[in-house]
Amino acid sequence: METAEIYEKLKKTFTEGIGELKTNLPVNPFFFVDADKVNAICCFLRDEESLQFDNLSCLSGVDYDKDNLAVVYHLYSYTLNHQLVIKTTVPKTNPVVRTVSDVWVAAEWHEREAFDLIGVNFEGHPDLRRILLPEDWEGHPLRKDYKVPDFYNGMKVPY
Amino acid sequence: MGLLNKLDARIEQFESGNIIITSADKLMNWSRLSSMWQVFFGLACCAIEMMAASASHYDLDRFGIIPRPSPRHCDIILISGTVTLKMASRIKRLWDQMPEPKYCLSMGSCANSGGPYWEHGYHVLKGVDRVIPVDVYIPGCPPRPEALIEGLLKLQEKIRNQSLAKITA
Ligand code: SF4
Numbered sequence: 001m002e003t004a005e006i007y008e009k010l011k012k013t014f015t016e017g018i019g020e021l022k023t024n025l026p027v028n029p030f031f032f033v034d035a036d037k038v039n040a041i042c043c044f045l046r047d048e049e050s051l052q053f054d055n056l057s058c059l060s061g062v063d064y065d066k067d068n069l070a071v072v073y074h075l076y077s078y079t080l081n082h083q084l085v086i087k088t089t090v091p092k093t094n095p096v097v098r099t100v101s102d103v104w105v106a107a108e109w110h111e112r113e114a115f116d117l118i119g120v121n122f123e124g125h126p127d128l129r130r131i132l133l134p135e136d137w138e139g140h141p142l143r144k145d146y147k148v149p150d151f152y153n154g155m156k157v158p159y
Numbered sequence: 160m161g162l163l164n165k166l167d168a169r170i171e172q173f174e175s176g177n178i179i180i181t182s183a184d185k186l187m188n189w190s191r192l193s194s195m196w197q198v199f200f201g202l203a204c205c206a207i208e209m210m211a212a213s214a215s216h217y218d219l220d221r222f223g224i225i226p227r228p229s230p231r232h233c234d235i236i237l238i239s240g241t242v243t244l245k246m247a248s249r250i251k252r253l254w255d256q257m258p259e260p261k262y263c264l265s266m267g268s269c270a271n272s273g274g275p276y277w278e279h280g281y282h283v284l285k286g287v288d289r290v291i292p293v294d295v296y297i298p299g300c301p302p303r304p305e306a307l308i309e310g311l312l313k314l315q316e317k318i319r320n321q322s323l324a325k326i327t328a
Contacts, residue, residue, distance in 0.1 A: 133282065134245045141281045148281045152244045159277045159285045 001082045003029040006051060013044060030072075030085040038071075038088050039098040039124075045075060045084070046103055052079045056104035061114030063144045069095045069120055090120065099125040117142040184322050191234065191260065192318040195311070198233045198253060199226035203240030205267040205301040212304035222311060230256040235314070236291075240301075241269040241276065242284040254291045262318070264310055265293045268300045275300070 007021045018041075019032035033041055045053040057074040064070035068089040075084045090097055099122040101107040111122040112131035119140030122128055130137060136153075139146055149157055173179070197219075201209055213219045213226065227233050230253045242250060254263070265287050268274030273285035287293060294317060297310035 146281070153248065155244060155247055155284060155289060157244070157281065157285075159273055 001050065001080065003084060006045075006082075006084055007031060009048075009051070010041065010044070014041060017041075028074075028083070028085045030087055032087050032089065035088045035090045035097045038073075038086075039100055039103065041086070042073070042075075042100045042103045050080075052077045053084065054078055056100070056106045056110070057083075059100070059107055059110035059114065061118030061120045061142070063118060063142060064089055067092055069118055071097055071114060071120055073100070095119060096121045096123050098123050101125055116140070119143060184324075187323060188319050188321055192315040194223040195235045195262070195314070195318075196227045196233045197224055198230050198236045198257070199228050200253070201237075201239045202242065202246065203269060205240040205269065208301045208304055209237060209239040209266065209307060212307045217304040217308065219308070219311070222308075222315070224311065230254075231258065233257050234260070235262045235264060237264050237266055237307075238270040238287045238293075239266045241274065242287045242290075243282050244284055245282070247284045247287075247290050250287065251290045262294045262314055263287075263291055264295045264297060264314060266297045266299075266307060266310070267302055268298065271296050271298065 004021065004023070007018075010018055014037060017034035017037035021029060021031045023029040042053075045051050053075040055076045055078055057076045058072075059074070060072045062070040062072060069092055070087055070089045073086045073088075075086070077083070088097060097120055099107065099111055101111060101122070102124070108126070109131060111120075111125055112128060114120045115122060115125075115128055116130040116132050117140055129135070133141070138149070141148075151157060201207075211217060213224075219225070224235075230236070234257075236250075236254060236257065238250065254261070265271050269276065269283070270287045273280060273283050276283035277285055284290065295310045295314050297306055299306050302310075
């Protein structure tokens with residue numbers, strides 16, 4: 001199924017919380033969904049007979065603009081061989097998104113990475129800890145306003 | 160007398176007997192430099208070149224360099240790649256576990272100075288010499304196995320010129 005058809009289907013099922021479809025881009029077509037709807041939409045995408053998105057290819061955190069963080073979901077269906085990209089934004093002041101780790105288990109580590117590097121909080125995640133950086137690291141380094149510390153555990157960081 | 164052929168020419172060997180005489184320094188240095196066991200670990204892309212150097216084509220074993228699974232068996236530590244801040248404390252710990260005399264080779268730009276991450280690598284230690292002392296720096300990104308071997312030969316040279324008197328002085 002093409003993204004446009006999937007989009008129409010979603011629009012019919014979820015009357016609100018779905019932004020407009022962006023096409024004719026150098027990247028895959030995508031649309032925004034509301035952060036509090038992500039989990040319900042993902043459940044639908046996985047379970048609906050004609051969609052069957054059985055695979056979360058990638059979940060990434062993005063420092064989107066001055067006030068917002070974003071989470072991007074790349075979905076794929078092995079059964080029906082089609083793909084979909086959805087995004088959601090959350091304000092930097094309160095970056096909370098409902099987890100999708102109960103929809104696709106693969107999301108668990110991806111969400112930990114987005115939390116570690118960008119600082120998105122995934123509500124309902126079973127084990128939201130840093131995954132790459134050391135436990136005692138401060139801040140989320142892929143944020144654009146991140147300042148490299150002068151020292152980490154007594155080791156000088158800048159060149 | 161295969162081993163003796165590798166010994167320094169200055170070592171005297173009696174013509175007819177199984178006796179050689181040499182100095183304690185020379186014997187110690189010779190045995191140290193001919194069996195530099197290496198801590199069995201690799202860090203990043205440079206580690207691939209290190210593995211290639213250990214494999215049959217370059218055959219580090221011919222210099223007596225073999226990887227050992229415990230730092231307590233080892234004489235040298237090869238820092239083969241990017242030292243992240245997370246790894247740095249582990250490296251320090253491995254180094255502290257190695258018995259003296261011990262030597263450190265820093266392989267590649269990352270271990271020498273942070274390499275490609277020198278400016279924006281918020282998580283990279285800008286040179287392993289910030290946590291442990293380095294004996295030989297090998298430039299390159301990554302250095303070829305030949306360069307690594309050159310570095311190891313330089314280290315052998317360093318050990319060959321050591322003296323017990325100087326170490327304990
Ligand atoms: S020096 Fe180059 S090849 Fe070696 S670890 Fe760093 S980036 Fe990789």
